Structure formats: structure tokens, C-alpha cells
Amino acid sequence: MTEIAAIFRNEKGKILFAPSQLILLLRHLGKALALPFAGIVIFLMLWQGVANNITTSLGQFPGPVQVWDSSKSLVAEHQREREREAAFYQRQEDRNAEKLAKDPLADVKIRPYTGKATFFDQILTSLYTVSFGFLVASIIAIPLGIACGLSEKVYQSVNPIIQTFKPVSPLAWLPLVTILVSALYVSDDPMFEKSFLTSAFTVTLCCLWPTVINTTVGVTSIDRDLINVSRVLQLPSLVHVRSIVIPSAIPMIFTGLRLSLATGWMVLIAAEMLAQNPGLGKFIWDEFQNGSSDSLGRIMVAVLAIGLIGFSLDRLMLAIQGRISWDKQAILR
Amino acid sequence: MNAVQRLQKAQKKPSLIKIALAVCGLTLTTFGHAEVGAPEKDELKFGFIKLTDMAPIAVAYEKGYFEDEGLYVTVEAQANWKVLLDGVIDGKLDGAHMLAGQPLAATIGFGTKADIVTPFSMDLNGNGITVSNEIWEMMKEHVPMENGKPVHPIKADYLKPVVEKFRAEGKPFKMGMVFPVSTHNYELRYWLAAGGIHPGYYAPHKGDTSGLLNAEALLSVTPPPQMPATLEAGTIYGYCVGEPWNQQAVFKGIGVPVITDYEIWKNNPEKVFGMTKEFTEKYPNTTIHIVKALLRAAKWLDENNNANRPEAVKILSRPEYVGADYDVIANSMTGTFEYEKGDKREVPDFNVFFRYFATYPYYSDAVWYLTQMRRWGQISEKKPDQWYFDMAKQVYRPDIYAIAAKELIADGVMSAADFPDLDKESGFRAPQSEFIDGVTYDGTQPNAYLEKLTIGLKDETL
Numbered sequence: 001m002t003e004i005a006a007i008f009r010n011e012k013g014k015i016l017f018a019p020s021q022l023i024l025l026l027r028h029l030g031k032a033l034a035l036p037f038a039g040i041v042i043f044l045m046l047w048q049g050v051a052n053n054i055t056t057s058l059g060q061f062p063g064p065v066q067v068w069d070s071s072k073s074l075v076a077e078h079q080r081e082r083e084r085e086a087a088f089y090q091r092q093e094d095r096n097a098e099k100l101a102k103d104p105l106a107d108v109k110i111r112p113y114t115g116k117a118t119f120f121d122q123i124l125t126s127l128y129t130v131s132f133g134f135l136v137a138s139i140i141a142i143p144l145g146i147a148c149g150l151s152e153k154v155y156q157s158v159n160p161i162i163q164t165f166k167p168v169s170p171l172a173w174l175p176l177v178t179i180l181v182s183a184l185y186v187s188d189d190p191m192f193e194k195s196f197l198t199s200a201f202t203v204t205l206c207c208l209w210p211t212v213i214n215t216t217v218g219v220t221s222i223d224r225d226l227i228n229v230s231r232v233l234q235l236p237s238l239v240h241v242r243s244i245v246i247p248s249a250i251p252m253i254f255t256g257l258r259l260s261l262a263t264g265w266m267v268l269i270a271a272e273m274l275a276q277n278p279g280l281g282k283f284i285w286d287e288f289q290n291g292s293s294d295s296l297g298r299i300m301v302a303v304l305a306i307g308l309i310g311f312s313l314d315r316l317m318l319a320i321q322g323r324i325s326w327d328k329q330a331i332l333r
Numbered sequence: 334m335n336a337v338q339r340l341q342k343a344q345k346k347p348s349l350i351k352i353a354l355a356v357c358g359l360t361l362t363t364f365g366h367a368e369v370g371a372p373e374k375d376e377l378k379f380g381f382i383k384l385t386d387m388a389p390i391a392v393a394y395e396k397g398y399f400e401d402e403g404l405y406v407t408v409e410a411q412a413n414w415k416v417l418l419d420g421v422i423d424g425k426l427d428g429a430h431m432l433a434g435q436p437l438a439a440t441i442g443f444g445t446k447a448d449i450v451t452p453f454s455m456d457l458n459g460n461g462i463t464v465s466n467e468i469w470e471m472m473k474e475h476v477p478m479e480n481g482k483p484v485h486p487i488k489a490d491y492l493k494p495v496v497e498k499f500r501a502e503g504k505p506f507k508m509g510m511v512f513p514v515s516t517h518n519y520e521l522r523y524w525l526a527a528g529g530i531h532p533g534y535y536a537p538h539k540g541d542t543s544g545l546l547n548a549e550a551l552l553s554v555t556p557p558p559q560m561p562a563t564l565e566a567g568t569i570y571g572y573c574v575g576e577p578w579n580q581q582a583v584f585k586g587i588g589v590p591v592i593t594d595y596e597i598w599k600n601n602p603e604k605v606f607g608m609t610k611e612f613t614e615k616y617p618n619t620t621i622h623i624v625k626a627l628l629r630a631a632k633w634l635d636e637n638n639n640a641n642r643p644e645a646v647k648i649l650s651r652p653e654y655v656g657a658d659y660d661v662i663a664n665s666m667t668g669t670f671e672y673e674k675g676d677k678r679e680v681p682d683f684n685v686f687f688r689y690f691a692t693y694p695y696y697s698d699a700v701w702y703l704t705q706m707r708r709w710g711q712i713s714e715k716k717p718d719q720w721y722f723d724m725a726k727q728v729y730r731p732d733i734y735a736i737a738a739k740e741l742i743a744d745g746v747m748s749a750a751d752f753p754d755l756d757k758e759s760g761f762r763a764p765q766s767e768f769i770d771g772v773t774y775d776g777t778q779p780n781a782y783l784e785k786l787t788i789g790l791k792d793e794t795l
Binding site: 057058091111112114116182194276285286287289290291292293295298 | 375376383394400405406407408410411412416423425558559561562565581585586587650652653655656657658661
């Protein structure tokens with residue numbers, strides 16, 4: 001026992017962890033982890049059991065084991081593609097060197113890799129697209145929400161528009177956005193791909209509404225006392241917004257932002273699928289079209305990846321909220 | 334003096350050929366491809382639809398033929414033929430694997446109007462007609478048998494009683510094809526009409542582009558890769574599509590391919606490589622380099638009696654290209670075709686990429702497609718023969734092909750025997766009579782040909 005206890009002493013002999021404390025901690029951790037762990041194990045078993053009994057025209061429905069294999073093959077594919085990319089650049093450099101050796105004034109350049117986008121490239125594209133669209137939406141929605149919350153008149157005039165557009169499926173916007181982007185975004189050296197802008201703006205359109213509405217609610221429900229304080233101190237309106245309105249409305253603003261990001265992420269996948277814009281949605285659609293025997297497994301990997309990414313995006317927003325919210329005691333979930 | 338003139342001159346004076354070749358050889362070793370200048374545009378994006386006949390593009394990329402020509406090509410799968418065509422028209426794509434009918438229809442203004450040209454035919458044959466298991470069971474009663482196996486080719490005559498039964502019950506008999514101006518639409522129509530089933534007329538001048546006027550079998554559009562799923566869902570009872578989507582139906586056990594297009598019209602022209610006319614004029618060297626790379630790829634695909642096909646299948650089965658399983662693609666690409674499950678037969682010419690001058694853009698091929706557009710009303714009124722020739726010459730560009738071919742001969746990569754006589758070729762094939770209904774097609778007499786077809790428009794306007 002003393003030996004075990006010694007482990008928890010530092011070199012000066014000070015006790016870092018009493019064994020009894022450690023047991024308590026482990027018990028606590030066990031409780032916190034045991035249930036989710038059990039849930040996941042039961043889910044995986046059910047999944048495998050059900051999958052074994054479903055035969056589709058593309059073969060057996062993939063269970064967790066096959067999906068694990070598919071994910072490994074996706075990683076392998078990614079690595080192979082990177083090697084091909086390196087070889088591609090090497091070939092270009094050799095060719096350019098040869099050209100320069102013959103004619104030192106020759107115009108040489110390195111062209112970007114022309115190979116396919118792997119699963120992981122598609123994940124990055126999707127993440128980049130959703131953050132761009134979400135950022136644009138937030139920049140519009142938060143000020144608009146604050147204005148609606150502060151002024152009853154603004155609210156009255158904007159509300160019907162919000163209520164009309166809120167229930168529109170963003171996919172209904174997609175054809176319009178596609179046509180508008182190709183009509184309006186004309187440049188010889190475009191900074192963004194058209195397909196990227198189409199997806200991003202579609203995301204923006206559906207990210208707007210939850211943030212606007214929640215911000216409005218947050219701003220209208222500020223504690224009367226705080227408003228009175230602001231009145232008594234005769235704070236100028238910008239200061240009023242900065243030091244009273246925003247801090248009080250932060251929880252609701254974040255509720256809106258989290259809702260927005262979640263819908264944005266869902267919509268993006270659908271938009272990419274429909275418009276064949278690069279990203280995870282396109283990956284899924286391509287696999288569906290391929291109809292090979294491991295298509296289902298690969299789609300399942302993508303589904304899980306989408307879920308996990310959506311989950312982490314939400315956690316990320318929660319962490320940001322925890323950082324900037326003044327009320328550190330508030331329970332966030 | 335540019336490369337064309339020089340080569341033409343070299344051809345006219347046979348005694349100079351050797352000298353010219355030697356000069357070319359010399360310049361080759363010192364300056365690379367100095368005859369046709371470096372490509373004006375070297376970063377290109379090509380579109381394709383997930384079908385095995387896109388193989389020349391995949392092979393040209395994977396075997397480095399594009400890079401050999403100084404081209405850096407990105408290859409991208411497209412959702413359907415409409416998206417692909419729009420991509421080429423508005424410049425998102427520099428070129429694409431296209432249905433032979435697409436450049437023609439775009440030029441005459443059926444659908445989106447645009448000047449699309451083709452300097453390169455991608456393949457011959459490669460399609461099939463599949464019906465669902467249910468329809469096959471009903472058809473089978475009428476199909477003649479030999480040694481317990483159906484006698485091929487299976488004509489639509491045996492489908493007719495099934496269609497009639499459906500019609501008597503008031504149920505529409507629906508079939509799928511991939512695009513209104515697709516080879517598949519015309520082949521399916523040809524097969525149905527040869528068996529006495531009316532596939533319906535188009536009447537674009539009345540705003541009717543559904544192609545269902547007077548139809549006994551109703552044809553609708555479904556993108557190729559979705560064909561098996563649509564058949565399985567029961568939305569359509571059969572379809573005409575390129576590979577691997579007929580073999581996919583056999584593997585999935587959801588349908589039975591009844592006939593290949595090789596049996597409907599032996600060695601019929603299929604896909605082409607389409608680009609805008611503007612592109613070929615703005616980047617003439619690039620265009621020639623593209624055709625050269627594709628020609629090398631096509632030759633590789635057919636070389637040594639299809640010896641490279643297994644490797645090609647491996648490339649095509651990768652998810653970024655066709656992506657179907659190796660076995661499914663291999664079935665048709667390696668010279669066999671599986672009809673009913675287990676009934677695998679030899680069809681060595683199911684996919685032809687280079688043999689029989691498959692890559693040469695014959696005017697007569699273009700004229701045949703135009704006659705079919707007229708036959709089914711996509712061209713609303715009768716046109717003089719000359720109109721057919723003019724349109725064919727606007728779209729099909731053997732001139733560009735000839736420059737690329739001569740370059741390859743000069744480079745020593747290919748020989749003159751690989752091509753038709755480039756200087757004497759009229760662009761019209763000799764009359765062809767290997768159609769399922771035995772009607773002879775002579776590309777120089779489009780109107781006379783239309784007269785010979787029983788079902789279909791002749792002089793009248795609907």
C-alpha cells in the first residue's frame with residue numbers, strides 16, 4: 001500500500017493524491033463514462049446485428065466492422081493520393097529544369113495538382129464552406145437581431161419578412177443562388193470558385209434566421225434593472241449596446257448561433273449533394289452513383305464523420321460562449 | 334509555313350516525305366513538339382459521365398499522355414448530361430465526353446443553342462437495353478429458344494405483346510433513356526420501332542419536348558448511374574444505357590439486358606469529345622494537343638487485341654472515375670457481355686475505341702444522328718439533303734483530327750495505317766446495312782434514308 005501511495009507523492013514527498021481521493025475520482029469518472037460507453041456498445045451491437053440481416057442490391061449492409069475497414073481504406077487512399085501529388089510536382093520540376101537548361105529564359109511555372117480530392121480534402125472543403133457561410137450570416141444576423149430587439153418599430157417592419165423566409169427550405173434557394181452567382185460573380189481571376197460561393201451563400205441564407213430571432217428575444221428580455229441603470233447613468237447608445245445589451249443577450253445570441261451552425265452544416269451537405277459542389281455531400285453522391293460493393297461502407301463513414309463534425313462544431317461554439325460570457329456560473333448544455 | 338501546310342505539302346510530294354520526317358525527327362529531339370506550338374492554355378478541366386466509354390480521358394490522364402502534350406488536366410465527374418453540356422457552354426469545363434447528339438443538337442438549337450464542335454469520336458458501340466425481371470419473364474414466352482437459351486439478337490417484336498398487354502390494362506409502359514438527344518434515345522427508339530412499337534414524336538415548334546406524341550412506349554430521362562436504382566424502384570420497366578449500368582443490373586439481379594447496340598447497328602458511333610467552337614479557335618494548339626493525347630489513349634485501349642483492357646478496367650473502377658466494381662466493368666470491357674444471369678457471351682467489339690477508325694469524326698455519323706432527330710420530330714420540318722451536310726460539317730472537325738494524326742505519325746508514335754487516308758477521306762462511310770431491321774443507311778442521301786423507315790416522320794410537320 002505504501003508503494004502505491006508513494007506513486008502519488010512528488011520528489012519532496014508531498015502527497016499529490018491520497019489513494020482514497022483517487023478511488024473517488026475513478027468512481028466519479030467511471031460513472032460519467034460508463035453509461036455513454038454502455039450506450040455506444042449496445043448501439044454497435046444492435047447495428048451489427050441488424051446489418052447482418054439486410055442484403056441490398058449492393059451487397060450486405062455494412063456493419064461497424066466493415067465501416068472501420070472502409071475508413072482505413074479511405075485513409076490509405078488519401079496517403080496514396082498525396083504520394084501521387086508529390087510525384088506530380090516532381091515531374092513538373094524535372095520538366096521545368098529541362099526546359100530551363102535548354103533555354104534559360106523559358107517561362108516556367110508550377111501548376112496546382114490536378115488529381116482528385118480525397119475524403120479528407122472534401123471534409124476540409126466542407127468545413128471551410130460552412131464557416132464562411134456561417135460567418136457572413138452572423139455578421140448580418142447579430143446586428144439585425146439587436147436592432148429588432150431594441151426598437152419595436154424595426155421589429156414590426158422586419159418580422160413579416162423573417163417569418164416568411166424562415167420556413168423556406170434552403171434547398172429551394174439553391175437554384176436561384178446558383179444562377180445569381182454565375183450571373184453576378186464575373187471576374188477573370190476569381191478569388192473564389194463559383195461552386196464554393198453557391199454553397200456558402202445557401203448556408204448563409206439558412207443560418208440567418210435562428211440567430212436573428214434568438215438575438216431579438218435575448219435583447220428584449222434584458223433585466224429591467226439593467227436598463228434603468230443605463231438610463232440613470234445616461235449612457236450613450238453605443239455604450240449602452242456594448243456594455244448592457246450584448247453581455248445580457250450573449251446566452252440567447254449563442255443559442256441562435258448554435259442553432260444556425262447546426263442547420264448550416266446539415267444544409268451544406270444537402271446542397272453539395274444536389275449541386276455537385278465539392279465537399280462531403282458530393283463525396284456521398286459520387287459513392288452512391290458508383291454503386292460498387294464498398295460504396296455503402298464509405299457512405300456510412302461519411303455519415304459518421306458528418307455527425308462527429310457537427311457535434312464538435314457545437315462543442316466549439318459552447319466553448320467560445322463559455323469564454324466570452326460574463327456569467328461563468330451559468331450551466332451550458 | 335505552319336504545320337498543316339507543311340505536312341500537306343509533304344503529302345503532295347511523296348519524294349519529300351522522308352526528308353520531312355527526318356526534319357521532324359530532328360526538331361523533335363531538339364525542341365520537343367515544335368511543329369504545333371506549345372498549348373496556349375495548359376490548365377484544363379474536362380467533364381465526364383460515369384460510363385466506361387469515358388476511358389480515353391481517364392487513360393490519357395493516368396498514362397501521362399496529357400502531360401506529355403504539356404497539358405495539366407483535371408477530370409471531373411458530372412451529375413448528368415445537361416449539367417455537363419451547360420458546363421462546357423459557360424466555360425466551367427474546357428471539354429467533355431459527350432453524346433454524339435449533343436454538339437449537333439446544340440448547333441441546330443434543339444435545347445440550349447451553342448456552337449459546340451467535335452474533332453474526336455470517342456468510341457463505337459458500348460450500350461445495351463435492359464428490361465426488368467418482371468418484363469423479361471413476360472417477354473420470354475415469345476422469344477425463340479435454342480438449347481434452352483434465347484436466340485440473339487432479341488427483337489422488340491417479342492416486347493410488343495407485353496406493351497400491348499400493358500396498354501390494354503390502361504397502364505403506361507415506361508422506359509428510361511439518358512437524354513433527349515442521346516445515342517441511347519435513338520437506339521432505343523430504333524429498336525422499338527423496328528419491332529413495331531411506336532416510341533412517340535417530339536414537336537418542339539409546339540413547345541412539346543417530352544417526345545410522347547402517339548407513343549406506345551413512354552420514354553423519359555434518367556441519369557445513367559441512377560438507371561439501376563430507378564428500375565429497381567419500379568418507376569421504369571426498362572432502359573437503354575451505356576456500360577457498366579446494364580451489367581450492374583445483372584449483378585444486382587434486378588434486370589436482364591436483352592440486346593446490345595452492336596446488334597441494333599453494328600459498330601455504331603457513340604460518344605464524342607466536345608468543345609466549344611470558341612475554344613478551338615482561341616486555343617488551336619491546345620485543341621490539337623488534346624486530340625493527340627486522346628488518340629494515344631484510344632490506341633492504348635485497343636492495342637494488341639485488347640491486351641490493356643484489364644489495366645484500363647482497374648483504372649475505371651477507381652471511385653473518381655466510373656467507380657463500379659472491377660467485375661462489373663470487366664464484363665463488358667474485356668469482350669464479353671452477360672445477358673440473363675449466367676448467359677455470358679462473347680462480344681469482342683462491345684467497346685471499340687480505336688479499331689475500324691473509331692476515332693475519326695465521320696460526317697456520315699453526324700448525318701445519321703440528324704436523320705434520327707428528324708425522324709422523331711426533334712427537327713420539326715423537312716430539310717434538304719444539303720442542310721444535313723452543312724450541319725455535319727459545322728460540328729464534326731476532321732480537319733483538326735487530321736493535323737493531330739499527322740503530328741503523331743511524324744512523331745513516330747503511330748503509323749499512317751492507324752488512320753483513314755487523311756488527305757483523300759471524304760468523311761462519308763460507305764453505305765452501311767448492318768442494322769437490326771436490315772435497312773441500308775447511306776450518309777450521302779439522308780432524305781432517301783428517312784423514306785425507308787416505316788415508323789417516323791418523312792415530309793410531314795406534326
